[in-house]
Amino acid sequence: MNPSRSTSWLLPLFLLPIAMGACAGSPIQHPTISLIEAEKLLQKGKGTTGKVRQALAILEKIRVDQLDEIDQQRYLIDLSTAHFMLQEYWEAFVTLKNFPRDFPSSNYLAKAEELEFNAGSRIAERGRNILGIWRDLDDTVAILEHFLLFYPTSNFIPDALRILGEAAWLDKDYDEVISRFSELLEKDPRGIWKELATYRIAMANFYKLTGPDYDLEALEAARRELVSFLKTNIHNPKYLENARKALAVTLNWIDQKNIKIADFYIRVSKPKSAAIYLQKILRRPDSEFRDQAIRRLRQIGEPARGFQGSNR
Numbered sequence: 481m482n483p484s485r486s487t488s489w490l491l492p493l494f495l496l497p498i499a500m501g502a503c504a505g506s507p508i509q510h511p512t513i514s515l516i517e518a519e520k521l522l523q524k525g526k527g528t529t530g531k532v533r534q535a536l537a538i539l540e541k542i543r544v545d546q547l548d549e550i551d552q553q554r555y556l557i558d559l560s561t562a563h564f565m566l567q568e569y570w571e572a573f574v575t576l577k578n579f580p581r582d583f584p585s586s587n588y589l590a591k592a593e594e595l596e597f598n599a600g601s602r603i604a605e606r607g608r609n610i611l612g613i614w615r616d617l618d619d620t621v622a623i624l625e626h627f628l629l630f631y632p633t634s635n636f637i638p639d640a641l642r643i644l645g646e647a648a649w650l651d652k653d654y655d656e657v658i659s660r661f662s663e664l665l666e667k668d669p670r671g672i673w674k675e676l677a678t679y680r681i682a683m684a685n686f687y688k689l690t691g692p693d694y695d696l697e698a699l700e701a702a703r704r705e706l707v708s709f710l711k712t713n714i715h716n717p718k719y720l721e722n723a724r725k726a727l728a729v730t731l732n733w734i735d736q737k738n739i740k741i742a743d744f745y746i747r748v749s750k751p752k753s754a755a756i757y758l759q760k761i762l763r764r765p766d767s768e769f770r771d772q773a774i775r776r777l778r779q780i781g782e783p784a785r786g787f788q789g790s791n792r
Contacts, residue, residue: 511542512551518542518558522565529566536562553579553588560595569599570616573623580630593627597636600624604643621647638668645680654684675712679719682709686726692736699734706730735761735769742776751780759785 518535525531539559544552556579563572572595579592586592600623603616624640631637645660661677661684668674685702692699706727714720738757745754754776761773762784777784 511544511546514538514542515547515551515555515558518562519554522558522561525565532562532565536566549583553583553586557588557591557595560592560599564595564599564602567602569602570619570623572596573599573626577626593631593634593636596623596627596631597634597640600627601639601643604647617647617650620644638664638671638673641667642673642676645677649680649684652687654688657681657684675715675719678709678712679716679723682706682723683726686730689730689733692733692740694733694737696734696737696741699730699737703727703730703734731764732768735764735767739769739772739776742773746776746780751782754780755782758782 518538521531521535521538525535535558539555539562542555544555547555556575560572560575563569563575576592576596579586580589583589600620603623604620606616621644624644627634627640628637628644634640641660641664645657645664648654648656648660658681661680664671664673664677665681682702682705685698685705689699689702706723709723710720710727714723738760742754742757745751745757758773758777761767761769764770767773774784
């Protein structure tokens with residue numbers, strides 16, 4: 481028997497799937513080729529959304545498990561880039577969220593770092609609408625807090641801390657404002673955000689106060705921060721004006737607090753202790769409570785030891 485003749489009837493069965501594939505369209509190409517095509521579209525698509533959307537469509541169809549590890553890293557960078565170019569910043573972040581954990585030695589890590597920071601900063605930039613209402617504040621904070629955790633030595637850290645500090649400022653979380661901007665000054669003491677950071681810290685300490693009934697230590701801390709800021713070379717006139725007004729209010733509250741503490745010691749017959757707080761008021765010649773302090777000192781038989789100059 482001729483073997484070729486005996487199997488000839490099987491050939492149509494082997495060729496049938498190929499013929500059907502040809503009729504249905506082109507064969508499925510290797511995912512790496514699709515990756516290269518998407519990258520070309522991304523390169524051409526700068527400034528236009530059409531090609532970027534084409535690239536994204538190709539990327540979303542790729543079977544990632546069929547790529548080797550290097551191409552998987554490329555894929556994630558490309559996918560995040562496509563989302564970023566379409567201003568889908570949260571999706572760009574989510575795509576790369578686990579990248580530094582999964583590929584800590586990757587050659588693409590610097591690009592992942594840049595994309596993640598830029599995603600957080602772009603959300604922050606577009607966050608405030610024309611009515612001054614902040615949108616997507618939580619998204620910005622979530623991205624940049626993740627960024628600080630996974631890229632602690634990044635050159636973008638000062639900018640990330642500045643944005644987080646500003647987000648806390650808008651949220652009126654003044655303890656967080658102080659924490660973020662203090663860390664910024666620690667990591668970048670002579671950077672471009674120094675004036676903003678020292679101003680925010682000083683004013684956050686002030687806004688934490690609720691008046692003369694607040695804790696004296698906190699009142700003094702606010703005074704010290706405001707004085708320290710005002711001793712710097714201030715370029716922003718609004719910062720200067722606001723800090724001066726805040727200091728005047730703080731000094732007034734401190735004097736009121738000292739009067740109240742002195743009155744307490746007078747009631748419990750401790751004139752020496754009362755005199756300590758009354759003398760503090762006299763150290764500031766322009767205090768509104770100077771005359772009250774002098775009268776109380778006379779009442780308890782203590783001398784009024786006034787000082788020239790100001791404790792500012």
